[in-house]
Amino acid sequence: MMTIPYIGRVKSNFDDPADPNVMRETESEIEIFEVYAEGLFKTELSQYIEVFFQFDRAEPVQLKTFTYTGDYKGIFATRSPRRPSRIANTLVKLLERNGRFLKVKGLDALNGSPVIDIKPVHIPLTDEELEDSEFMVRKMNPRKLIYANIWAGNTQRLLLDAGQIHGHFCTGLAMGVMMAVKAMQWIRGRSDGLEDLLAIVETNNCAADGVQYVTGCTLGNNALIFKDYGKTALTLTRRDGKGIRISARADAKDYIHAAAPLFSASYQKVVGEHSRGDEEISQFKKSGVEKAFALLELDFDKIFKTETVDVRIPPYAPSHESIICEACGEAVMGSRIIEQDGKKLCIPCAGVAGKMLSGDGIGEEDRG
Ligand SMILES: [Zn+2]
Numbered sequence: 001m002m003t004i005p006y007i008g009r010v011k012s013n014f015d016d017p018a019d020p021n022v023m024r025e026t027e028s029e030i031e032i033f034e035v036y037a038e039g040l041f042k043t044e045l046s047q048y049i050e051v052f053f054q055f056d057r058a059e060p061v062q063l064k065t066f067t068y069t070g071d072y073k074g075i076f077a078t079r080s081p082r083r084p085s086r087i088a089n090t091l092v093k094l095l096e097r098n099g100r101f102l103k104v105k106g107l108d109a110l111n112g113s114p115v116i117d118i119k120p121v122h123i124p125l126t127d128e129e130l131e132d133s134e135f136m137v138r139k140m141n142p143r144k145l146i147y148a149n150i151w152a153g154n155t156q157r158l159l160l161d162a163g164q165i166h167g168h169f170c171t172g173l174a175m176g177v178m179m180a181v182k183a184m185q186w187i188r189g190r191s192d193g194l195e196d197l198l199a200i201v202e203t204n205n206c207a208a209d210g211v212q213y214v215t216g217c218t219l220g221n222n223a224l225i226f227k228d229y230g231k232t233a234l235t236l237t238r239r240d241g242k243g244i245r246i247s248a249r250a251d252a253k254d255y256i257h258a259a260a261p262l263f264s265a266s267y268q269k270v271v272g273e274h275s276r277g278d279e280e281i282s283q284f285k286k287s288g289v290e291k292a293f294a295l296l297e298l299d300f301d302k303i304f305k306t307e308t309v310d311v312r313i314p315p316y317a318p319s320h321e322s323i324i325c326e327a328c329g330e331a332v333m334g335s336r337i338i339e340q341d342g343k344k345l346c347i348p349c350a351g352v353a354g355k356m357l358s359g360d361g362i363g364e365e366d367r368g
């Protein structure tokens, strides 16, 4: 035998046993005793709770009994109160919490019933509701899942997802993911806000895509700055200019080459979790995926050099009004208009060479 403390008491409209279906349609109140009130902290976040209470006025124990619907069954095949423990549990909707008072609907307890325990219940959503809530979450914060993986240091998952924009898995992409996760964690350690981040990459190689995916600083949102230095490096900074620069060590390639084959266990894990049959697995191997995922397990500091830096922050991207080119009629950013013989022309119509970012870095466009 053990003694179970009462944590509260039910206040309902029912002093005498009634049809439980009627009782469940009625609202009642649960008063939690002051000594346990602190335990209600954040209870209101649950939509549904399970209330454990005692049948303190039940008829004597009956191991076989008639149920409300007229069936004759063993007590453990029913929810009848005439059970040895006298313990009842009912799933109820929590309507509101007012201090140590809970207003609930669905409780089939008599007025004054002692309450033993309260537990939150997670009601599984239907597929449709799940999809809706997923959409909602992602509309409000499209990068929520990415952040969760960053803070958890889940580089395997991030690499897997970064592959969606990069198109293949390679050590370069893995290096980008590693640098970006490290840098994001460093920035976050310095303040909560993640707005106004700037990522500076020093070459347009595979790593840049890992950086864009993980940091969310992209070509399109003007938070990615490209410096054409030909180095695998990432500087991540906030607009106060306090940043972190992570760059590949000169001997990183040798270290990776020597160490990577030892780490096929992590590759097995990834393949195992996303196993799709022999054909895919063999392609996985062929395309060097193994090495990319194995890289994530290696000693970060043997691959990268990390330093804090003060960064000169370029001004915000100006918003220029657009002007219509008088030759081709296309709309052009005002700052890119060239005046020739009193005409406003776009760069190709003016016949001059513009700047161009290609696989070879930033250069002058070849006009042939
Ligand atoms: Zn690549």
Ligand SMILES: [Zn+2]
Pocket (backbone or CB within 6 Å): 325, 326, 327, 328, 329, 330, 345, 346, 347, 348, 349
């Ligand atoms: Zn034009």
